Amino acid sequence: MLKRLNLCRLVLAVFIxxxxxxxxxDLANMGTVIAVLGQPMLLRAGxxxxxxxxxxxxxxxxxxxxxxxxxxxxxxxxxxIAVRPNSVLLIEKYHLGKQGAAxxxxxxxxxxxxxxxxxSEVQKDKDKxxxxxxxxxxxxxxxxxxxxxxxxxxxxxxxxxxxxVEAFSSACSMEQGGPCQGVNSRxxxxxxxxxxxxxxxxxxxxxxxxxxxxxxxxxxxxxKDVAKEAVKDSKEVAKEGGKEPSKAVALGAESSTSAVxxxxxxxxxxxxxxxxxxxxPIVVAPTPAPSPIAPIPTLPEPTTPLPKPSEPVVVVxxxxxxxxxxxxxxxxxxxxxxxxxxxxxxxNAGIYYVMSRDNSNLQYGPELGVVNFQMAKHxxxxxxxxxxxxxxxxxxxxALQINFxxxxxxxxxxxxxxxREIPINVKGAIESxxxxxxxxxxxxxxxxxxxxxxxxxxxxxxxxxxxxxxILNGGTYWLRRR
Numbered sequence: 001m002l003k004r005l006n007l008c009r010l011v012l013a014v015f016i017x018x019x020x021x022x023x024x025x026d027l028a029n030m031g032t033v034i035a036v037l038g039q040p041m042l043l044r045a046g047x048x049x050x051x052x053x054x055x056x057x058x059x060x061x062x063x064x065x066x067x068x069x070x071x072x073x074x075x076x077x078x079x080x081i082a083v084r085p086n087s088v089l090l091i092e093k094y095h096l097g098k099q100g101a102a103x104x105x106x107x108x109x110x111x112x113x114x115x116x117x118x119x120s121e122v123q124k125d126k127d128k129x130x131x132x133x134x135x136x137x138x139x140x141x142x143x144x145x146x147x148x149x150x151x152x153x154x155x156x157x158x159x160x161x162x163x164x165v166e167a168f169s170s171a172c173s174m175e176q177g178g179p180c181q182g183v184n185s186r187x188x189x190x191x192x193x194x195x196x197x198x199x200x201x202x203x204x205x206x207x208x209x210x211x212x213x214x215x216x217x218x219x220x221x222x223x224k225d226v227a228k229e230a231v232k233d234s235k236e237v238a239k240e241g242g243k244e245p246s247k248a249v250a251l252g253a254e255s256s257t258s259a260v261x262x263x264x265x266x267x268x269x270x271x272x273x274x275x276x277x278x279x280x281p282i283v284v285a286p287t288p289a290p291s292p293i294a295p296i297p298t299l300p301e302p303t304t305p306l307p308k309p310s311e312p313v314v315v316v317x318x319x320x321x322x323x324x325x326x327x328x329x330x331x332x333x334x335x336x337x338x339x340x341x342x343x344x345x346x347x348n349a350g351i352y353y354v355m356s357r358d359n360s361n362l363q364y365g366p367e368l369g370v371v372n373f374q375m376a377k378h379x380x381x382x383x384x385x386x387x388x389x390x391x392x393x394x395x396x397x398x399a400l401q402i403n404f405x406x407x408x409x410x411x412x413x414x415x416x417x418x419x420r421e422i423p424i425n426v427k428g429a430i431e432s433x434x435x436x437x438x439x440x441x442x443x444x445x446x447x448x449x450x451x452x453x454x455x456x457x458x459x460x461x462x463x464x465x466x467x468x469x470x471i472l473n474g475g476t477y478w479l480r481r482r
Contacts, residue, residue: 029058030094031075038069040083062090065112079119084217087112093177096121104177105129115146115217126394127178136198136205137172139164139179141187141394146217154198157214162189162396165196165205183322183334186376186479189398192218194374194481204317207374207479318451319459320344321355321475323379327390333379347435348447348461352381353475355461357451363432364450368404373458373478375400380474382417382466393417393474400458400478402430402450409436411446411460415472422466436460448476456480 033055042051043062051063051071063071063083071083075094083089088111093104103125109132118140122129131138133149142161147154156163164179164187166172172180179185186205188196195210322334336354340346344356380393397414413424426446430436434450448460458478466472 029056029076030091031057031073031079031081033057033071034074035072036070038066038085040065040069040071057091059091059093059095062088064088075119075122077119077121079122080117082115084113084115087114089114103128106132106177108132108174109147109149110134111150113146113148113213113217115144115220117144118142130177130179132174133198135200136165136167137174137176137180139181141189141396146214148211148213148217152200155195155211155214156188156197157192157195157210157218158188158190159192159218160190162187163196165198167198167203167205169203181333181379183317187378187395189375189395191374207376208482317457317477318358318360319347319355319449319457319477320357321347321353321459321461321477323353323381323475325352327352327381328388330381330390330392347449347459350461350463350473352383352473353379353461355449355459355475357434357449357459360451362434362451362453364404364430364434364455365432366405366407368455370401370403370405371455372481373400373402374481375476376479377477378413378474380415380462380472382420382422383471383473384469385471386469391417393422393472395476396421398476400476402436402455402458404430404455407431413462413476415474417472422472424462424464424472426462454480 033051033053036051036053040051041064042049042055042057043064044060048064057063057073063073065071065083065085065087067085069085073081073083075081081089087109090108090110092108093106095104097103103121105122105125105128107130111134116131118129122140123143126140129140131147133147133154134151135149136154138145138147138154138156140161141163142158144160145156145158145163147156149155154165156165164181164185166180166182166185168174169182169184171182171184184204186196186207188194188207191210192215193210194207195214196205196207198205320334320339322332322339323330324332324334324336324339326332334354339354339356340349343359345359347355347357349355375395375398378395378398380395382391382393383389384391393415395413396416397412399412400409401411402409407430408427409430410427411425415422415424424444426438426442426444428436428438428442428446430450434455436448436450438444438446444462444464446460446462448458451457451459456479458480459476461475462473464472
């Protein structure tokens with residue numbers, strides 16, 4: 001009996017001496033590697049280690065891919081990230097909030113190409129998500145997007161949903177969490193033909209034709225087993241994201257080694273008469289890395305060459321607007337005196353939002369024909385006058401078309417207010433000076449303006465009453481599609 005007791009003590013002592021990387025994962029386990037191509041590497045706690053299918057990832061890990069190597073990972077909330085060749089991605093923060101603390105989802109794409117399909121928890125807390133590149137901050141409006149970055153340039157395209165992009169400045173720092181949404185931020189919604197580009201030293205992201213690199217990436221099919229594995233392992237993966245896991249994944253190993261298995265192995269060694277020094281840690285050798293899997297299938301190359309990216313069109317805003325009223329938990333986004341300073345003409349003034357345009361003698365005639373605009377910025381609120389509650393709104397869909405020949409316009413917004421969707425559809429007339437407003441039959445009060453040479457910019461403020469004791473108010477800023 002005493003011999004068995006001493007044996008148990010010895011097993012426990014050896015068990016405690018095993019390196020923690022084998023026995024347990026950090027509580028902030030953000031996901032699992034589901035596939036690799038080539039031999040990607042992982043920088044963790046200053047050590048550069050090979051990365052294989054099945055490895056668990058956590059906050060602070062940096063994924064590095066060389067030529068002809070890629071990593072595909074699934075997050076604990078069933079999101080998907082692909083890190084393409086010659087890329088470096090840092091997982092800075094990825095965890096749910098607990099005991100009153102906020103959730104945090106933060107990445108840094110130091111260089112290269114990545115694609116992200118955001119998971120369910122990120123979708124719930126979009127304002128807690130941030131992807132930094134060397135020159136810009138990227139926030140979420142939707143789910144499927146691709147980013148190409150280096151030290152000088154960042155390019156973003158969207159397959160589904162949308163993003164908001166802003167260059168780093170005193171108002172938008174790398175240390176902040178969530179999206180930057182200042183006067184220099186720009187939004188891009190699902191449009192594989194367009195992208196937002198930020199060049200170092202450039203204050204405002206520019207929309208232009210999507211690059212061949214981004215278009216090719218968005219043409220690729222996502223791994224077919226992602227959805228199946230997410231459903232199959234959803235409960236286990238969710239636990240990994242919020243609780244200490246029951247299994248320990250040895251880095252680089254495809255299968256897990258549990259604490260029980262390890263203890264049994266040590267006990268068997270002792271019973272076989274082998275001598276083990278308790279002071280020396282037991283190193284569990286990883287299983288051989290699996291052979292590279294077949295590449296993810298891609299769509300055939302287009303028979304016609306992709307259009308060459310046009311030269312960036314730098315637009316210096318001549319339309320000034322924002323919410324001048326500071327509300328509960330919502331700081332103002334513009335100063336009334338700045339919007340209405342000398343040299344600017346009033347476009348719209350309301351109880352929450354104001355808009356002006358630089359004085360101009362430009363006229364907009366029928367020769368411009370039909371012009372389509374892409375939304376670059378939106379800010380809106382839903383106010384309940386009975387409870388005094390304020391809910392920020394997000395634009396899930398947006399469109400603005402102006403027919404200068406017919407002197408008419410129409411616009412569409414689909415706004416989301418805490419899960420509630422509110423559509424806005426307005427038609428009206430536009431004058432030769434660029435001012436446009438809603439028609440008489442509309443229940444939405446809308447007044448906007450076109451500005452710049454060849455109608456480079458547009459903006460409007462809207463106001464409506466979607467329900468009893470409710471006010472829906474907001475503003476939009478648009479750039480002409482090129």
